[in-house]
Amino acid sequence: MSTATLAEPRTGTSTTRPRTDPRRESTTRTSATRPAAKAPAPADPRSGGTAPFVLLIMVLLTGGLVATLWLSTAAAADSYRLDESRQVARDLSEQTERLHRDVAAAQSAPALAAAARAQGMVPAGEPAVLLVAPDGSSQVVGDPKPAEAAAPPPAPAAPANPANPANPANSANPANPGQSTGAQAATDGQPAPAPAGAAAAEDHLTAVPSQDDDTPRAGR
Amino acid sequence: MARGAPTLSRPPARGPGGRAPSGRRPSPPPPPPRRPARRPSSRPPDPRRRLRVGRVLLVAVLLLCTLKLVEVQGLRAGELSADAAQQRTTRLNVPAERGAILDRYGTPLAFSVEAKALVANPRRITDDWNEPAVRAQPGSPTPDQRKSAIAVGMGRILGLDPGPIFASLTSDRSYVVLAPLVDPGAARQVREAFPEIAEEDRESRQYPAGDVASTVVGSASWNMDRQKIRGSIGLESALDTTLAGTDGFRVVDTAEGSDAVIPGTTRAEQPAQAGRDVVLTLDTDLQYAVEQRLRDYTAKVGARSGSAVVLDAHTGQVLSMANSGGFNPAAPGAAGAQLSNPSVTSPFEPGSVNKLVTMAAAIENGVARPEDVLQVPGSIRVADRTISDAWSHGTINMTLNGVLGRSSNVGTLMTAQRLGPDRFNAMLRALGIGQRTGIELPGESSGSVPAREDWSGSTFGNLPIGQGLSMTTLQMASMYQAVANDGVRVPPRVVEAEVGGDGVRIPSAAPEGVRAMSPETARTMRDMLQSVTQNGTGANRGTGPAAAIPGYPVAGKTGTAQQVDPGCGCYSQSNYWITFAGMFPAQDPRYVVALMLDRPPGGDSAAPLFHEIGAYLAQHGAVPVSTAPPREVPLTLP
Numbered sequence: 089m090s091t092a093t094l095a096e097p098r099t100g101t102s103t104t105r106p107r108t109d110p111r112r113e114s115t116t117r118t119s120a121t122r123p124a125a126k127a128p129a130p131a132d133p134r135s136g137g138t139a140p141f142v143l144l145i146m147v148l149l150t151g152g153l154v155a156t157l158w159l160s161t162a163a164a165a166d167s168y169r170l171d172e173s174r175q176v177a178r179d180l181s182e183q184t185e186r187l188h189r190d191v192a193a194a195q196s197a198p199a200l201a202a203a204a205r206a207q208g209m210v211p212a213g214e215p216a217v218l219l220v221a222p223d224g225s226s227q228v229v230g231d232p233k234p235a236e237a238a239a240p241p242p243a244p245a246a247p248a249n250p251a252n253p254a255n256p257a258n259s260a261n262p263a264n265p266g267q268s269t270g271a272q273a274a275t276d277g278q279p280a281p282a283p284a285g286a287a288a289a290e291d292h293l294t295a296v297p298s299q300d301d302d303t304p305r306a307g308r
Numbered sequence: 309m310a311r312g313a314p315t316l317s318r319p320p321a322r323g324p325g326g327r328a329p330s331g332r333r334p335s336p337p338p339p340p341p342r343r344p345a346r347r348p349s350s351r352p353p354d355p356r357r358r359l360r361v362g363r364v365l366l367v368a369v370l371l372l373c374t375l376k377l378v379e380v381q382g383l384r385a386g387e388l389s390a391d392a393a394q395q396r397t398t399r400l401n402v403p404a405e406r407g408a409i410l411d412r413y414g415t416p417l418a419f420s421v422e423a424k425a426l427v428a429n430p431r432r433i434t435d436d437w438n439e440p441a442v443r444a445q446p447g448s449p450t451p452d453q454r455k456s457a458i459a460v461g462m463g464r465i466l467g468l469d470p471g472p473i474f475a476s477l478t479s480d481r482s483y484v485v486l487a488p489l490v491d492p493g494a495a496r497q498v499r500e501a502f503p504e505i506a507e508e509d510r511e512s513r514q515y516p517a518g519d520v521a522s523t524v525v526g527s528a529s530w531n532m533d534r535q536k537i538r539g540s541i542g543l544e545s546a547l548d549t550t551l552a553g554t555d556g557f558r559v560v561d562t563a564e565g566s567d568a569v570i571p572g573t574t575r576a577e578q579p580a581q582a583g584r585d586v587v588l589t590l591d592t593d594l595q596y597a598v599e600q601r602l603r604d605y606t607a608k609v610g611a612r613s614g615s616a617v618v619l620d621a622h623t624g625q626v627l628s629m630a631n632s633g634g635f636n637p638a639a640p641g642a643a644g645a646q647l648s649n650p651s652v653t654s655p656f657e658p659g660s661v662n663k664l665v666t667m668a669a670a671i672e673n674g675v676a677r678p679e680d681v682l683q684v685p686g687s688i689r690v691a692d693r694t695i696s697d698a699w700s701h702g703t704i705n706m707t708l709n710g711v712l713g714r715s716s717n718v719g720t721l722m723t724a725q726r727l728g729p730d731r732f733n734a735m736l737r738a739l740g741i742g743q744r745t746g747i748e749l750p751g752e753s754s755g756s757v758p759a760r761e762d763w764s765g766s767t768f769g770n771l772p773i774g775q776g777l778s779m780t781t782l783q784m785a786s787m788y789q790a791v792a793n794d795g796v797r798v799p800p801r802v803v804e805a806e807v808g809g810d811g812v813r814i815p816s817a818a819p820e821g822v823r824a825m826s827p828e829t830a831r832t833m834r835d836m837l838q839s840v841t842q843n844g845t846g847a848n849r850g851t852g853p854a855a856a857i858p859g860y861p862v863a864g865k866t867g868t869a870q871q872v873d874p875g876c877g878c879y880s881q882s883n884y885w886i887t888f889a890g891m892f893p894a895q896d897p898r899y900v901v902a903l904m905l906d907r908p909p910g911g912d913s914a915a916p917l918f919h920e921i922g923a924y925l926a927q928h929g930a931v932p933v934s935t936a937p938p939r940e941v942p943l944t945l946p
Contacts, residue, residue: 182492185421192416192516197596214923217859217933229859229933
């Protein structure tokens with residue numbers, strides 16, 4: 089019985105054996121033919137092909153992980169820098185707005201008038217005009233009078249919003265010495281040689297036909 | 309499982325003898341080798357049954373899932389997704405920045421800056437600092453101590469009086485505004501110091517020129533209901549739509565219960581369209597100078613109020629529009645503030661300034677010439693009324709120049725009689741009296757002129773001398789602008805252009821001019837009007853030589869009109885409107901100026917004020933001087 093049973097398996101094994109044999113042969117053959125560089129396509133998984141593959145995957149995974157970590161760290165760091173820069177930009181834009189507002193307030197007519205008054209300037213009277221004829225002769229039109237400090241105009245009802253009018257006007261009107269010369273010129277009856285009547289300074293509050301008065305409104 | 313495993317998977321490696329075939333096929337019956345015999349007996353129930361059961365179970369679960377899926381995705385889909393959206397989706401408003409108002413040279417008269425309002429919930433502060441856990445900590449302040457610290461700290465940072473802040477904080481309310489308009493930087497500082505304080509977005513309207521041109525520009529302030537800055541007075545109100553722009557929006561997801569926007573969840577976005585800047589025809593420096601002079605003069609003569617309008621002679625643009633009253637646009641509610649703009653809203657009877665109408669119509673229609681001599685009696689009877697001149701005289705010989713220059717009522721009415729009411733009425737309408745000019749300012753009055761068919765006999769004795777009809781200062785200026793502009797009246801405008809967010813300048817449509825008289829008539833009128841400022845001797849002296857400006861011939865007309873006394877319903881003998889309208893240089897006018905003073909007690913003329921404003925205009929506008937001797941014509945003949 090056992091023989092019978094053994095017999096059958098034997099045939100089975102005998103059938104398997106020949107199967108294993110050619111396989112071995114084939115491996116030896118492939119290893120033999122490897123120098124011919126025809127190998128990789130049919131690489132046998134058992135022949136040591138898996139290990140490099142697994143290694144490769146591991147390296148890839150590790151690399152990916154490291155890269156992800158590095159990128160996210162870098163992104164986090166950048167976001168701090170971005171945030172910082174945004175704050176700086178916001179502060180600067182707020183500062184711009186504030187300065188814009190201050191400048192607008194300081195160069196408004198009432199603020200300039202107040203600043204001029206603070207410097208002791210008085211409104212210029214009506215200027216006389218010197219007309220120069222083509223032949224060189226000249227003619228005074230109008231009645232030149234010195235500007236009088238006695239009757240300063242009442243202060244404007246409401247000065248500009250939150251401005252501090254004194255400061256900017258200092259920079260705008262640095263021509264204190266010019267004041268006296270301007271007043272003299274007016275008394276001499278020669279406020280300006282221009283025939284166009286543009287004798288005195290643009291702003292009526294300036295006693296001085298000095299160039300500096302135009303500074304705050306340059307570009308008009 | 310441990311037992312079943314061998315049947316399902318490969319049996320553990322074994323000697324070839326023990327191989328499965330015997331197990332799988334019980335067919336070779338012969339008796340018992342050890343294992344095969346044991347297997348059938350200990351074999352679990354048929355695995356296919358278990359598979360079936362498992363499958364049924366799985367299918368059942370799947371079926372349940374499917375049902376739920378259908379319910380969630382199909383039946384209740386709308387409701388659920390709406391719920392979800394409501395939980396996450398927030399529509400954020402993107403506020404549009406309000407446009408600025410600039411003068412003709414770009415000097416800002418009004419502009420907006422970002423600001424914050426600092427708000428707090430006093431009740432919550434009380435509750436938070438009253439919590440047992442907080443109270444248990446030694447040294448933790450009581451709510452009132454904390455509020456006091458907040459008030460003092462805020463006062464220090466913002467430079468405000470801490471008193472009102474403390475009062476607001478201790479009130480029993482759940483929302484108080486502690487500071488309405490705060491610089492964003494300062495607001496951040498406060499919030500960092502006191503986390504109880506929250507901020508809200510605001511827009512602060514700046515008026516750098518203060519009350520200069522305030523009655524024209526008006527005022528805008530924060531509107532809590534609309535969460536937007538809104539114009540309430542003047543051009544800020546009239547041009548609100550242009551200035552305000554269109555708010556945009558962003559639909560984003562936010563974390564539930566907070567305003568934190570989840571990044572990258574913007575689903576829809578419409579950028580805000582910033583409001584357009586409005587460029588006015590006003591000149592701020594001129595406006596300031598005119599306002600100063602008007603206020604000074606009004607105060608000097610003791611008038612109740614005054615107004616002044618300066619127009620460009622050719623374009624009709626309003627260069628300055630001043631009223632003796634005004635207000636600070638940053639605080640329009642202050643006491644003594646005058647918010648209206650009487651130059652366009654308050655009509656008055658113009659008086660002799662209106663004699664221009666009779667004279668222009670007479671010249672235009674060839675009824676009279678400037679040199680014509682009239683025998684003017686001391687008074688004239690029109691219907692049931694007797695009208696006399698401002699000075700008593702017998703019958704004198706006056707030229708038409710003299711009638712205008714010396715402002716003779718009788719001479720004017722004699723001319724008007726020859727002209728006839730219809731031609732007078734036509735000229736009156738052509739000069740724009742009784743109609744709105746259509747200026748962009750709100751609340752413009754049309755003045756009033758009785759309809760032609762309603763004229764009684766005495767009406768035509770009143771209108772030519774400027775009584776019984778009314779006009780605004782702007783209309784008066786516009787009337788003289790027609791004369792200055794060779795007979796074409798260009799309706800005055802105060803908005804020169806709008807500038808869009810892209811910087812593109814859109815000029816306002818130029819109003820169509822109305823020809824009121826021929827260029828020749830206009831020129832003749834300018835000559836005749838110089839008689840008014842003629843500084844001759846005795847009877848050759850006009851009524852307004854004080855308006856003359858050295859080097860610049862001035863054409864203008866004085867006016868004095870009696871006000872109606874409400875007590876008797878008659879013309880008052882003591883209250884007057886004093887007017888002056890004129891232009892210079894007379895030959896080729898650059899500027900037209902109209903002035904009105906309400907009730908100066910002494911009845912002072914407005915001519916000196918014209919002189920002051922004109923002298924400033926001459927240097928401000930660099931008007932070339934004229935060396936020609938002043939025109940002098942006979943006004944009265946022996």
